[in-house]
Amino acid sequence: GAVVSQHPSWVICKSGTSVKIECRSLDFQATTMFWYRQFPKQSLMLMATSNEGSKATYEQGVEKDKFLINHASLTLSTLTVTSAHPEDSSFYICSAHGQGRQPQHFGDGTRLSIL
Amino acid sequence: ILNVEQSPQSLHVQEGDSTNFTCSFPSSNFYALHWYRWETAKSPEALFVMTLNGDEKKKGRISATLNTKEGYSYLYIKGSQPEDSATYLCAFLPGNQFYFGTGTSLTVIP
Numbered sequence: 704g705a706v707v708s709q710h711p712s713w714v715i716c717k718s719g720t721s722v723k724i725e726c727r728s729l730d731f732q733a734t735t736m737f738w739y740r741q742f743p744k745q746s747l748m749l750m751a752t753s754n755e756g757s758k759a760t761y762e763q764g765v766e767k768d769k770f771l772i773n774h775a776s777l778t779l780s781t782l783t784v785t786s787a788h789p790e791d792s793s794f795y796i797c798s799a800h801g802q803g804r805q806p807q808h809f810g811d812g813t814r815l816s817i818l
Numbered sequence: 819i820l821n822v823e824q825s826p827q828s829l830h831v832q833e834g835d836s837t838n839f840t841c842s843f844p845s846s847n848f849y850a851l852h853w854y855r856w857e858t859a860k861s862p863e864a865l866f867v868m869t870l871n872g873d874e875k876k877k878g879r880i881s882a883t884l885n886t887k888e889g890y891s892y893l894y895i896k897g898s899q900p901e902d903s904a905t906y907l908c909a910f911l912p913g914n915q916f917y918f919g920t921g922t923s924l925t926v927i928p
Contacts, residue, residue, distance in 0.1 A: 707861075735914075737916070745920075746905070746907070746918065746919075746920045746921050747862075747907075747918060749918075796861060798862075800916075804849065804850040804867055804869055804911065805867070806852045806854070806864035806867055806909075807852075807854075807862075807864070807909070807916065808864070809861035809862045809863070810861060811860070811861045812861055
């Protein structure tokens with residue numbers, strides 16, 4: 704099946720640090736990539752949708768200056784959490800979508816802990 | 819806002835029991851419906867892509883049906899095993915957008 708690689712899997716850093724998370728589709732071209740956040744005991748919360756070569760579309764309530772998304776190629780999207788604070792600590796997961804009715808293929812997620 | 823509902827929210831069954839749960843979605847502008855399995859400490863994995871009214875898909879002991887006219891899909895698990903314990907998510911696609919339900923959390927008790 705399709706493989707999506709997400710790195711790093713776990714990050715612990717000090718408050719004020721910026722953290723970059725990479726999401727790569729390894730064996731298919733991802734027209735669209737999605738970034739989700741999971742709060743404890745809750746389901747996935749869509750943060751933003753990114754299409755290759757264009758600006759990301761952010762969901763209501765998600766600060767685009769805080770969560771910078773770049774989708775520079777059909778196989779790579781990055782999420783940068785700028786000046787992270789403890790309230791940004793969460794589980795972030797990306798997914799990649801080829802086209803049409805195809806399912807999303809998810810990365811393994813990144814556990815972000817801000818001290 | 820488009821509403822996709824899954825029920826029940828959580829479910830506990832004994833090993834060997836069969837079970838089923840529901841995904842409800844709008845009955846207009848149907849493009850596709852997906853089912854995903856999300857095991858603890860893993861990422862969601864696609865189970866089924868359903869596209870036509872009346873579709874029935876099967877993978878081992880798990881199967882799914884689709885009724886686009888009334889806006890629901892059922893996921894069935896026959897003879898539940900502990901390894902089936904997971905959250906099962908459905909996603910409704912009216913076009914190129916995905917609308918996920920909040921999932922059904924299944925726990926199979928040995």
